[in-house]
Amino acid sequence: MTYTRPSERKDALRLHLNENTGGCSPAVLEAVRQVSAADVAVYPDYSALSRECAAYLGVSEEQLVLTNGLDEGLLAATVTSFRVAQSLPGLPEAIIVTPAFEMYQIFARASGGRVVAIPPRPDFALPVREIAGAINTNTRIVFVNTPNNPTGLVIPRDTLRELVRAVPTTVTVLIDEAYCDFSGETFLPDLATHPNVLIGRTFAKAHGLAGLRAGCLIGSSARLEMIRGVVPPYSLSVFAVAGWRAALRDPQYLASYRKQVEESRNLLYAACDRLGLRCWRSGANFVLIKVGGDTEELVRDMAARGVLIRDRSRDPGCRGCIRITAGIVKHTEAAVQALEALCAVR
Secondary structure, X not given: OOOOOOOOOOOOEEOOOOOOOOOOOHHHHHHHHOOOHHHHOOOOOOHXXXXXXXXXXXXXXXXXXXXXXXXXXHHHHHHHHHOOOOOOOOOOEEEEEOOOOOHHHHHHHHXXXXXXXXXXXXXXXXXXXXXXXXXXXXXXXXXXXXXOOOOOOOOOHHHHHHHHHHOOOOOEEEEEOOOHHHHOOOOHHHXXXXXXXXXXXXXXXXXXXXXXXXXXXXXXXXXXXXXXXXXOOOOOOHHHHHHHHHHHOOHHHHHHHHHHHHHHHHHHHHHHHHHOOEEOOOOOOEEEEEOOOOHHHHHHHHHHOOEEOEEOOOOOOOOOEEEEEOOOHHHHHHHHHHHHHHHHHO
16 A cells, blocks of 8 residues: 555645645744855754644653654654564554544554554544554554544543553554644553553644744654664654744744634535535544535535545545635635535536
8 A cells, every 4th residue: 555645736825734724834934044154054953843832732842752753753653653562473563543534554554564454433433442443462552542533523632541442561652643734632641650651743734834944743752762772763854843833933823824724624514504504513624525426526526626635435435526725815715615515506
């Protein structure tokens, strides 16, 4: 399995990759412009960023590893988990609750392991009992995503606690919180009592830093020591460091964009009500919508109208579904207009 890049069109609204449709804070651009030729010529110093990011998240620096996008952190977590008990026979296994971010499978297989996919319960409820039943001596890591991509559903913290209690302490539980800036829900308060849990965060979505690649892993210092041995010492560029620090200092931008996302989600819910389409209330910056019929055709027709959306119909439990990014309100209004026009002629 390899990652297939969705089709691109420079003149279209990019509502297919859950990006920040308003761009980053102006403060980020200004900070990047201030990077000098001398700064570019030397390896970056991450000490200030590490300190400021830890303070922003409310954790200690020992509990934090900065990564080149969350993807690097997910790969490092997979590699280090698979190294545990290497003398045991059989391939190391990664349990992935589906539907899920496709990179979990890609990283597990790239690291030499086997994927054990667990389908969701009705309406995408987390199948804790099934996960526990799938764990064996080869299990090394369990991936869960909250809010989930592509459903947008938030896993209640009590359910996450139930899951963590059901997983042996020798197995890593990776809780991917890439979209928690939009839901406000996090497992961080419980982290201290669960040393086998890693939390993944990204600053690509709400802060608009996807192009700078800004992510991190949070966990116990002992678990992160293995991660530090895998992540390259200079994987973040000097531009990422400068822009990331500026983003952390601009909470007003974050609050403003989150408000736009909330309004955009409501616009999509209302459109679905008018069109008689099912959708799921999202804790993220996107909405999963069941349109039925030929989703590929709908995606093509939306693109022809200048709006890129994502076909998720092949994901478990998502037959007939598309996913639309909810960002800047005027972009969502354009998407709704195109969707309504196409649904009227289907």
